[in-house]
Amino acid sequence: MRLVVLTVAALAALCADSAAEALTIGVSAPLSGPSAILGRQIDAGSRLAADAGGASLKVVDDACTAEGGAAAAREFATEKADVVVGFLCSEAIEAALPILKDAGIPVITVGVRTDSLTDGRDKTGWPIFRLAPREDAEGRAVAEMVTRQWRNDFFAIVDDGTIYGRGIAETVRAAAERSGLKPVFIDTFRPGMDNQIGLIGRLKKAGAARVFVGGDGSDIAIMARDAGKLGADMVFAGGESLRIASGDVAYTQGTLMVALPEWSQTADKAALDAFSAAKIIPDGYALPAFAAVQIATQVGAEASGTPLGEALTGHDFNTAIGPIRFDDKGDLAQNPYRVFRFDGQNFVPLEEK
Missing domain, CATH: 3.40.50.2300 (Response regulator)
Known part of the structure; x- marks a missing residue:
């Protein structure tokens, strides 16, 4: 088992020696329509992590629609993105994945929970990994x-x-x-x-x-x-x-x-300090998007010729939102849900017996 440690400082150091080989990360998010506020969270978190890690971003509005997802995927393929992060809606990602599969581009989604997305991976061959929990x-x-x-x-x-x-x-x-x-x-x-x-x-x-x-x-x-x-x-x-x-x-x-934990309350202090310095509120999907770019950047640096989709499987990553490991289907290896108890004012983590 290989432990990959990610911090804001480490990300910057990883890419400082080789800026010319900077990873190209596609970011697919709904930047228009009713989900635009969530899309902006993905955009902000991704940019902050990319700036720290030396990665190059290509941000595309998928509008949370099938048409938008397919158009975004074609743009990522044209730009030769190494990996794509984001996606909040099943319609967009399901339309995008066949195109990204043909282009050999893996995807780390931060928001799509649909069980069938990964349950059918043996048949579809979709290169999907997700930071979002499964629907079940x-x-x-x-x-x-x-x-x-x-x-x-x-x-x-x-x-x-x-x-x-x-x-x-x-x-x-x-x-x-x-x-x-x-x-x-x-x-x-x-x-x-x-x-x-x-x-x-x-x-x-x-x-x-x-x-x-x-x-x-x-x-x-x-x-x-x-x-x-x-x-x-x-x-x-x-x-x-x-x-x-x-x-x-x-x-x-x-x-x-x-x-799920409130990521803004449990996230790594270094990451929260980076958000504070940039005057970005780490709400909603901002921290998961930050973590997704952290993972993508580190895998890109560590892959050494191994396809990124393979390098994402079966390894531990320390991210701003805690340790992450993807199983063979691309789901989170550990269930992120936790038990909380109301103390009269807030729900606080309940220590397991």
Whole structure:
């Protein structure tokens, strides 16, 4: 296993000796249309990392459309880009990948989560790697939390009947069953109510001490409040919907959330200092884009004749957002979702037992 250490200073040093051989990195981002604010985050983060690493950038607006993605890919092929980073929309990247495959240009996407993008890699041969989690990563992380941390507790699973809520609840139920665990209560609730007293009463009668909720944060906040009113000692947990403000009812201390880290709070200090010096706010996709360019730059320097697509697989990279490793399909080798606990003001990382 080879550990590749990336810092802003190291990136600059890597390319200082050979500016003429600077890597050409394509950046595909929606710089127009409704997603333009996110595209600008990718643009800003990519430029900052490229400036530090001595790479040359070719930034193209893919407009988050199939037509835009294909046009961007053709432009990258014409410019002979070594690697492409970015892409937020499945329509754009799916149209771009066949063109980039023919041109031998690997892609590091920061935003597309669709499972099939990498699941079909054996058939498509698409040179895709992603810093974004898979679509099923949240459910798998919740299932791991329930089966590991709640295995000795009486737990329940409820959902709001939506595609998202029911899907993640079923993932958790199936994982519990495979682990020999059985919820004391499973139900579908009506979302958007101003109280959930009836549901809490049924949960209390079933003896539930832990409750996973497939639904919105506002509903979870109301359930926790009503449990307190009924004197029911329950801990509620949900997915990344809890990142959204709870509305009129505040989250209850002890509420658990399974979600991605806030990169601006956990990123490498050197990278955050670089953003601060450049007066760039490291919001949204800015830090993942920065990390993608870090990886591309280091791989370009280390490849030594090996195709970049091969060099991206099976190696560890220390980036601004933490260690990154891609598996054989191009997915993240480690699930980035973590468990957080509400301390009365913020969700803070929960140390594993």
